[in-house]
Amino acid sequence: MSWDKKLINQANKIIKQYPQKRSALGPLLHLAQSKDGYISDDSIEVISELIGITEVQVKSVSTFYSMYKQEPTGKYLISVCKSISCEISNSSDVIKKVQEITGLNNNETDEEGIFTFEKVECIGACGGAPAIQINYETVEGMTPESTESLFNWLKENQPKVIVADILQEKFGGTRSFEWGIKDNSGTIASVPGFQNFNTVGESK
Amino acid sequence: MNEMVKINVNGIEIQADNNKLLIEACEDSGIHIPRFCWHKRLDPVGMCRMCLVEVDTPRGKALVPSCTTKVTPNLVVDTESEVVKKAQEGVLEFLLINHPLDCPICDKAGECPLQDQTVSYGPGESRFVEEKRHFEKPISISEIILLDRERCILCARCTRFSDEISGDPLIEFVQRGNKTEVNTFPNEPFRSYFSGNTVQICPVGALTSTSYRFKARPWDLKATTSTCNGCTVGCTVELNASQNKMLRILGVDNDSVNQGWLCDKGRYNFEFLNNQSRLKESLEKVNEKFEIISNKDLINKLKNKILNNENKVKFLLGTNLTNEEYAAFNEFSALISKSKSDFYLSDDYLFNGYFEKNISLATFNNLDTADTIVIWSEDIKENLPILYLRVRQAVKNGTKLIILGHNNSTLKDIASDFYSSDIIDENFELKVQPENLKNLKDAVIGKNVTAIIGKSSPYQNKKSLDLLVSFLNENSNLSLLNSFSKGNSFGAFQNLDSVKGLPDLCKDFEEDLPEVLFIVGADPIGSSVLTNKITSILEKINCIVSLDLFIHQTNELANYVVPMNSTVSEKEGTFTNIEFRSSKINKITPSPGKALSENEFLSNLLSSLGKSTDFLSVHELNTKVAENNFNQVNKITFDELDKPSNFDGIISGKEVNINCTFFIEDKSLYYVGRKLYGDSVTQRNSQSISILGSKKYIQANLSTIKTLDLEAGKCYIEQNGLKLSSELIINENIPDGLIYFPINRRNFVKYNFAEKINISNISNEDILSVQ
Amino acid sequence: MKETVLLTKRMRDFPSDSHLIDIYEKSNGYKVAKKTLSKSSPEEVLKEIQDSNIKGRGGAGFPTGTKWGMLVEDKEKYLVINADESEPGTFKDRILLERDPHQLIEGMIITCFAANIDKAFIYIRGEYAKPARRVQNAVEQAYSKGYLGKKIFGTNMNLDIVVHLGAGAYICGEETALLNSLEGRRGEPRLKPPFYPAVKGLYMKPTLVNNVETISSVPWIVENTGAEYNKLGVEGSTGTRIFSLSGHINKPGNYEIEMGSSFGEFVETLGEGVRNNKKIKAFIPGGASAPWLTGEQLEIKMTIDDVAKNNSMLGSGAVVMMDEDTNLVNAAKSIVSFFAHESCGQCTPCREGTTWLEMILDRVASGRGRSSDLELLLDVCDNISPGLSWPPKMTTICPLGPSAVSPITSLMKNFREEVENMIPTKVLL
Numbered sequence A: 001m002s003w004d005k006k007l008i009n010q011a012n013k014i015i016k017q018y019p020q021k022r023s024a025l026g027p028l029l030h031l032a033q034s035k036d037g038y039i040s041d042d043s044i045e046v047i048s049e050l051i052g053i054t055e056v057q058v059k060s061v062s063t064f065y066s067m068y069k070q071e072p073t074g075k076y077l078i079s080v081c082k083s084i085s086c087e088i089s090n091s092s093d094v095i096k097k098v099q100e101i102t103g104l105n106n107n108e109t110d111e112e113g114i115f116t117f118e119k120v121e122c123i124g125a126c127g128g129a130p131a132i133q134i135n136y137e138t139v140e141g142m143t144p145e146s147t148e149s150l151f152n153w154l155k156e157n158q159p160k161v162i163v164a165d166i167l168q169e170k171f172g173g174t175r176s177f178e179w180g181i182k183d184n185s186g187t188i189a190s191v192p193g194f195q196n197f198n199t200v201g202e203s204k
Numbered sequence B: 001m002n003e004m005v006k007i008n009v010n011g012i013e014i015q016a017d018n019n020k021l022l023i024e025a026c027e028d029s030g031i032h033i034p035r036f037c038w039h040k041r042l043d044p045v046g047m048c049r050m051c052l053v054e055v056d057t058p059r060g061k062a063l064v065p066s067c068t069t070k071v072t073p074n075l076v077v078d079t080e081s082e083v084v085k086k087a088q089e090g091v092l093e094f095l096l097i098n099h100p101l102d103c104p105i106c107d108k109a110g111e112c113p114l115q116d117q118t119v120s121y122g123p124g125e126s127r128f129v130e131e132k133r134h135f136e137k138p139i140s141i142s143e144i145i146l147l148d149r150e151r152c153i154l155c156a157r158c159t160r161f162s163d164e165i166s167g168d169p170l171i172e173f174v175q176r177g178n179k180t181e182v183n184t185f186p187n188e189p190f191r192s193y194f195s196g197n198t199v200q201i202c203p204v205g206a207l208t209s210t211s212y213r214f215k216a217r218p219w220d221l222k223a224t225t226s227t228c229n230g231c232t233v234g235c236t237v238e239l240n241a242s243q244n245k246m247l248r249i250l251g252v253d254n255d256s257v258n259q260g261w262l263c264d265k266g267r268y269n270f271e272f273l274n275n276q277s278r279l280k281e282s283l284e285k286v287n288e289k290f291e292i293i294s295n296k297d298l299i300n301k302l303k304n305k306i307l308n309n310e311n312k313v314k315f316l317l318g319t320n321l322t323n324e325e326y327a328a329f330n331e332f333s334a335l336i337s338k339s340k341s342d343f344y345l346s347d348d349y350l351f352n353g354y355f356e357k358n359i360s361l362a363t364f365n366n367l368d369t370a371d372t373i374v375i376w377s378e379d380i381k382e383n384l385p386i387l388y389l390r391v392r393q394a395v396k397n398g399t400k401l402i403i404l405g406h407n408n409s410t411l412k413d414i415a416s417d418f419y420s421s422d423i424i425d426e427n428f429e430l431k432v433q434p435e436n437l438k439n440l441k442d443a444v445i446g447k448n449v450t451a452i453i454g455k456s457s458p459y460q461n462k463k464s465l466d467l468l469v470s471f472l473n474e475n476s477n478l479s480l481l482n483s484f485s486k487g488n489s490f491g492a493f494q495n496l497d498s499v500k501g502l503p504d505l506c507k508d509f510e511e512d513l514p515e516v517l518f519i520v521g522a523d524p525i526g527s528s529v530l531t532n533k534i535t536s537i538l539e540k541i542n543c544i545v546s547l548d549l550f551i552h553q554t555n556e557l558a559n560y561v562v563p564m565n566s567t568v569s570e571k572e573g574t575f576t577n578i579e580f581r582s583s584k585i586n587k588i589t590p591s592p593g594k595a596l597s598e599n600e601f602l603s604n605l606l607s608s609l610g611k612s613t614d615f616l617s618v619h620e621l622n623t624k625v626a627e628n629n630f631n632q633v634n635k636i637t638f639d640e641l642d643k644p645s646n647f648d649g650i651i652s653g654k655e656v657n658i659n660c661t662f663f664i665e666d667k668s669l670y671y672v673g674r675k676l677y678g679d680s681v682t683q684r685n686s687q688s689i690s691i692l693g694s695k696k697y698i699q700a701n702l703s704t705i706k707t708l709d710l711e712a713g714k715c716y717i718e719q720n721g722l723k724l725s726s727e728l729i730i731n732e733n734i735p736d737g738l739i740y741f742p743i744n745r746r747n748f749v750k751y752n753f754a755e756k757i758n759i760s761n762i763s764n765e766d767i768l769s770v771q
Numbered sequence C: 001m002k003e004t005v006l007l008t009k010r011m012r013d014f015p016s017d018s019h020l021i022d023i024y025e026k027s028n029g030y031k032v033a034k035k036t037l038s039k040s041s042p043e044e045v046l047k048e049i050q051d052s053n054i055k056g057r058g059g060a061g062f063p064t065g066t067k068w069g070m071l072v073e074d075k076e077k078y079l080v081i082n083a084d085e086s087e088p089g090t091f092k093d094r095i096l097l098e099r100d101p102h103q104l105i106e107g108m109i110i111t112c113f114a115a116n117i118d119k120a121f122i123y124i125r126g127e128y129a130k131p132a133r134r135v136q137n138a139v140e141q142a143y144s145k146g147y148l149g150k151k152i153f154g155t156n157m158n159l160d161i162v163v164h165l166g167a168g169a170y171i172c173g174e175e176t177a178l179l180n181s182l183e184g185r186r187g188e189p190r191l192k193p194p195f196y197p198a199v200k201g202l203y204m205k206p207t208l209v210n211n212v213e214t215i216s217s218v219p220w221i222v223e224n225t226g227a228e229y230n231k232l233g234v235e236g237s238t239g240t241r242i243f244s245l246s247g248h249i250n251k252p253g254n255y256e257i258e259m260g261s262s263f264g265e266f267v268e269t270l271g272e273g274v275r276n277n278k279k280i281k282a283f284i285p286g287g288a289s290a291p292w293l294t295g296e297q298l299e300i301k302m303t304i305d306d307v308a309k310n311n312s313m314l315g316s317g318a319v320v321m322m323d324e325d326t327n328l329v330n331a332a333k334s335i336v337s338f339f340a341h342e343s344c345g346q347c348t349p350c351r352e353g354t355t356w357l358e359m360i361l362d363r364v365a366s367g368r369g370r371s372s373d374l375e376l377l378l379d380v381c382d383n384i385s386p387g388l389s390w391p392p393k394m395t396t397i398c399p400l401g402p403s404a405v406s407p408i409t410s411l412m413k414n415f416r417e418e419v420e421n422m423i424p425t426k427v428l429l
């Protein structure tokens, strides 16, 4: 098995939370992705062993969900919303801008492995349309101009932790609702920031 | 509870089973509703939406899939309304959007539900002008199955079959929505013993078999129903041939037996029929070499041998003959010799069985009604594959499963108890009395129990089996299947006056060597663990006559070899399965060259001896076989068996005549067993599956391998100068301390398992030289 | 028009730390649960919920009291919170998760008490990384205080909550798909029957599946009685609802209001009017699945029944306003493309139909349309949802496929000319 002890322990802790082993499949795939940046065949073999289903059953589930990536992602996963509220709020301009800056098509990663770009469906930020996520940290009220600044900043600083509130403050515009709360936790991988998956950044 | 209720379909009142789905109930009444995903033997998924019908609801008419809607009293259904027709046309148009129009080169064309329904229900021209979905053309997903994803219409039949029915989900949907495709995992091919069923039930040509690919068009095929003689299950099959060549075997839905399914060995182990190396002429050994001899000369020579040695003619028979042929040999033997003759069957797993009057014998259907199934036998997945499916099915529907012995670990996951090395020693002896096994007791006492009982190994003694069977018989309402797994064994038991095993043969022949030995369709030297002993005995016999399809390790020692008709597709007769269910074997192709049926051969021989041959027509023999039966109401004559009402076969048996006097008494140091695919002469000559049984390997669990200071990987196996290279594979289901040998690998039977066999890893340098 | 704040009160009173357990407890938090567990019976709680006449806030609007009443007795039962919020236009559950997670947890404790459940899951969509973190932290705080786990509040009740993250599949909001997903399977909706998870749900055991907002309302209802809740709003649409307002509006956002005012009033007052003083051409009254209404229909009242009478639905409470400059073909394409992307792929009409519709709309939107495309669009729609009526007839397992039909029928019914204008005129030779 190609997972180290620590990861296996963590996996077993996740499995224990559920009445049936197979329920842990989703979280284990997130865990796998936090390790490799995508769902590798290796990880599929490990997971299939851990929960007692065949490899192709794991693959069948993992490829159903769009957040489990089938190819390695860059350090920053840039997801731009194209659903209705964003669409009618000119998200296509933001998309164009991202493509112009990165030269990437949908679902592509740059050669340096820094950015992966994807167009996504509604990310629940419609009140602050158009919206964007960097490693699943949401920034609302984007314009092509703020998008450009955001990318420049990311490229220059290459922050380890992505914190939504910091990005929102620096680059965001209209929000879905008043935030009030300042919260400095963020993600450290292109996987949702969550203790179980090792991906929560320390507070900044 | 099952009940017939009234429903109204298209304005006509019909009686329908309230336990059935609408689609099936309508079918019972002759109303066909088109469908793709629904299959009678699979759980409904309601995915293709082709079977939509309109039903009346309190809120007006509603479109519902008839494959997921149960019959309820007074249901009003319209299967032909405008709305229904429109919806069906719509579904077909949707399906055709991405379906390639490659019918001219597709195996399925001519028997393709998509093609047929497009003609019957489909829209005219396609309104879809965009580009179709593209995939790489056929990819091979196992040694014998090909997948063309472009043709797939995502009905989930193959995935459901392999998950629900065969329990090896190696083929699955991946991706989602419009990108969904069926596929396997890169390093994990669709290696299932049952994979051919997916080809049969695929409603388009997405799954095809290497065996049948491009071989024929359905409209050129001749077809006949027959019975598979691959094991004692006796599945109902359809034989397909074209231009006198067997091309394909399909599973037929016999509700009591195989319910439509076949194992891949039964499905593909017919290709040997067309193999060039089949015997076409009789052969005589002259100066250590076989030379062609005419059948007439042969009969003359044999006549003299027999006349001179009346009481010294013996018979070693294989398990692939029809009941009629066993009856013919029985008659033949009685006519040529004055004393009653013994017949030896070539099967290491033979024992006397449990046929006592106070034990009731089971049918497969008992499995479905039993509270508990108890298995202690040879590995049923390897040897009685469809019985394995029936057991899985019963357990899925709520029956408890208890397994004893080291075998049958493939059922471990669904068994409530798996008693292995903790209570059973290496030689399959119980270390604990059955009544001290609490879970067994709880699951058995006062319950309906169906047991599958047989020898787990050629070396197993009967003592512990006896203990278990009498415990079950005393404490439960028991029905029992005697697990003999080879071919028409049950036909042999009933139609031969006395059946003995190979250990008896060794013992008897050592005392009293026959002058003439007929070996019919048997290759004990290639398959029995007594092979060394048998070889040395056979070498001493003056006249050996082998009737067979091919030259093999045993008949290389024969003086005469006579080409025979194959039981698969070249003769007519009856077959009796493990439940004493008899059904017909039918002919669809002629045999090659000068091959004869056993009956023809015997009748030639008898008339040369001046004896009566009246009874030797197949029909006469069949009458004899039928007379031999218990069931005189429903005799197993060809006429009876051909009646539609006897489609499931006729259950009827008489006392069996097995007189195995002893077992192999050596204690084995190893755990041996037979795999589905092996090195039998027919399989070796069936191209598409020949490699499946050719790989040599042995297995043990990791801790055993470590204890022996070995590593998994290539190794040498060595004993008394026989050194074979093999693979040592980790299998955690093998009990501690045991090494498993699949004995149907080439030459494995030559080892003496009662003595130590040396196993050593092959070094890297050696590997290079071995390869 | 004013807001009536029941569920969003705390986050207003304590804008910077309403998610912390100290603040929650300071503002009356966990008192209702404590009191209920020690003083009330499960039957009393159920009665309050039934009296409140609250309907599920997940979109289907099923009466919550009825659902709880249907839960079958069994040793093993589960509560699953549907926090998969993915319907385009909807972002109301997000604030409840992010800013008042303890309110949800307290609601869950009371719900599990009423239904005698000891294991619950919160299924949060994977993209809600931050809300999920907040909820996870809140659950841990609650455990450390003894509000979750064994013998909570010193009573005999045990309850474990697992926060489960989805991974990007809108269809997992459909409750049976959600259950499959939670079982580690593909998020494919299950066949009906069994119709109700309350009979056969997670692991085929009786399961309550409720939306975040529904369960977040429970503490208020139990504290103030169902009768009080029933007084809010109008008959058939009682209590308050959080509406997500977005699109061409001066002040988009979440607003908690009693149902009953008109969409127009909502836009003018709370939404502070249409951006740039434009007129509304069309709007979506209840999430991307809902048929559109036109600018002339702004007077319709925001109640479940009134919207239904006008052949649409209040659905998930997502109101999207489109002004007169909106390219409606593009808008429709965005929605259809959403459904095509999110189709689970089981049903032929949904899998193939939605993609085909997307292709045709793409053709039309980019000026490559054919005059036959208008009828083709409608006919493909008809093959997904025969008769194109409302509520939709279905040829599919779940309503996702037919949902993709809504924008097209809306477009063709009210704005056909706009589509026709995008088809290049034929050059006569």
Ligand SMILES: Cc1cc2nc3c(=O)[nH]c(=O)nc-3n(C[C@H](O)[C@H](O)[C@H](O)COP(=O)(O)O)c2cc1C
Pocket: C055, C056, C057, C058, C059, C060, C061, C062, C064, C082, C083, C084, C085, C086, C087, C170, C171, C172, C173, C174, C175, C176, C209, C210, C211, C212, C214, C215, C398, C399, C400
């Ligand atoms: C396609 C589809 C998507 C849905 N998405 C959601 C969702 O994101 N959140 C939700 O709470 N309910 C969603 N629902 C409704 C749920 O199936 C279910 O009715 C709801 O979770 C029940 O909770 P409630 O009674 O509290 O509303 C969806 C339904 C369908 C058919």
Ligand code: SF4
Pocket: C171, C188, C189, C342, C343, C344, C345, C346, C347, C348, C350, C351, C396, C397, C398, C399, C400, C401, C402
């Ligand atoms: S309608 Fe669409 S999303 Fe719903 S079950 Fe069918 S294919 Fe899946």
Ligand code: FES
Pocket: A081, A082, A083, A084, A085, A086, A087, A121, A122, A123, A124, A125, A126, A127, A129, A130, A131, C088, C089, C090
């Ligand atoms: S539509 Fe883009 S975030 Fe909702």
